[in-house]
Amino acid sequence: MLTDGQVDRFSRQILLREVGGSGQEELLAACVRVERLDEAGRALALWLARSGIGALSLPPDRSPxxxxxxxxxxxxxxxxxxxxxxVRERLSFHAPDLAFRSAWTVESDGIPGGPEGALALVRRILRA
Amino acid sequence: MKALLLGAGGLGGPAALSLVAAGVEVTIADPDRVDPTNLSRQIFFGDADVGAPKADTLAHALRERFPLARAQAIDVRFSRDNAAALARGFDLVLDATDNFPTRFLANDVCARLGLPLIHGAALGWLGQVLAIAPGRTPCLRCVFEGEPPVGEVPACAQAGVISPLVGVVGGWMAQAALAIVRDRALGRWANAMRTLDGWSGVERWVPVGRDPLCPACGLAREGNRALDREGAEC
Known part of the structure; x- marks a missing residue:
């Protein structure tokens, strides 16, 4: 069940017939694997977080x-x-309730980075 | 290169990011304040920014990412009273607003001043970008004629929008802006509007052409442009 805060935050998506309250709940229940933390991967993670994906699985990349x-x-x-x-700290600015997990429910193989990839993954989750 | 960005929201944020990263000086005009319903797609605003002026918050966020960024904010609405005065002195205008009157006002003012304009829009699952080089490519009125009747096309607050779509469209706007001012060879932007259906994933370049009778940029308009430059305001 969406909280009042979530309904406010995601109201523009919930208005869409293909999303609705149940679709937004599916997005919040998903954990997407982000394979790389390069520029494209960071943009993908940012847009997934903004879209209301509930959790991300990030690679343990400790390069500078x-x-x-x-x-x-x-x-x-x-x-x-x-x-x-x-990356984790900045993603929390974009989605304060975002969780980070090691196990994922949605693979991102073959998905481009950036908002294009986030759009494709949102579509994939909603159509599943 | 100096760009005037109208709108600091879903489209304006990603467009400004790409332009600033490319070394473009950006002036952001937006009179609105951050609202909780913005947070799912307006990527430079956080929960603590609710109530803050959008233009100033976006300019600050850009400088946090690129300390040498030339990003300024103007906390005003682009209107008939100030449009020409605001746009003069820029190399290009990007329209990232969300309403038809402002879109067509920006189109008409840029046509009068001979300024390139990048139009972007996103609603529901559909996004579009049109690059307008006055005298070279079709303008908004060539393609759409004029504003739809009030109420015919719902706004974002009624129809909704899928969040990542605005990131795609905002990025395309910056690509078009850089093509139009740097390359002069517009490529596919010269005669097509780029569109995306986010639900099907289908991207298209929709052919568009100039309307010789267009009241904004047609032949009659061009004949009068010299007079316009001598001081007539929109």
Missing amino acids: APARDAAGLLLASDAGRPLVDA
């Missing part, structure tokens, strides 16, 4: 975060931090 992120997720002040730590 870049100084510039054209995905728009990381801040300049994140430069040099372990990438997965910075």
